[in-house]
Amino acid sequence: MKLKSDCVPCLVERAKYECDILFFDVFVIRELIKKGKEVIVSPKSAPVINDATIEDLWEAGISSSEAGCKIIPSGTYIGVSLEEAEEEFIDVFSDDRNLVIAKGMGNYEAISEFEAELELNGRLIYLFRAKCEPIANDIGVRRGELVAKFM
Structure with a gap:
């Protein structure tokens, strides 16, 4: 498949955005460790869409x-x-004892299905962008907004 030349800048910006997110994550992980916290990071075992993998970490x-x-x-x-x-x-x-920080809309969609079953209330934070209308409506924000939701 050949990309149109006007698509390339969008792909470059998307790649830079994803890299920036990972390096922000690394910064947060290191800051938590400096404060004496144990941090458990759960990347993907293999590539899944644009999620970080073990190799990325x-x-x-x-x-x-x-x-x-x-x-x-x-x-x-x-x-x-x-x-x-x-x-x-x-x-x-x-x-x-664990505070779970679930990043990404896919994690919101999946974890919200079983958060009550695992008694995650009071120790779960969702961080994501509401990329579609159904999710945006579900949580009461506009499509495209950034979300930080403490459960």
């Missing part, structure tokens, strides 16, 4: 060998699937 300088950081992959599907996730990943949700 390594390239950004984050690994499980870093003190205070643990990497537990979330699988290879959009959002989170309790049926397909490894037990170690599900244990993170089940441990009521």
Whole structure:
């Protein structure tokens, strides 16, 4: 497939945006570790749309060998699937000492289906852009708005 030349700048901007997000994540992870917090990061096991993978984290300088950081992959599907996730990943949700920060609309769509079942109220924060009308309407924002929702 050949791209139109006017599409290339959009793709470049999108790639820069995704890279910036990952490096912001790395900054936040390191700041939490500096404050003595244990951070569990759950990238994808393999590429899924534009989600960060284990390899992306390594390239950004984050690994499980870093003190205070643990990497537990979330699988290879959009959002989170309790049926397909490894037990170690599900244990993170089940441990009521953990604050879960779920980034991305796919995670909102998936986790909101089981947040009550895992008793995540009071320890779950969603961060995402409402990219479609149904999700925007569901949470009471306009399409395209950034969302930070504490449950």
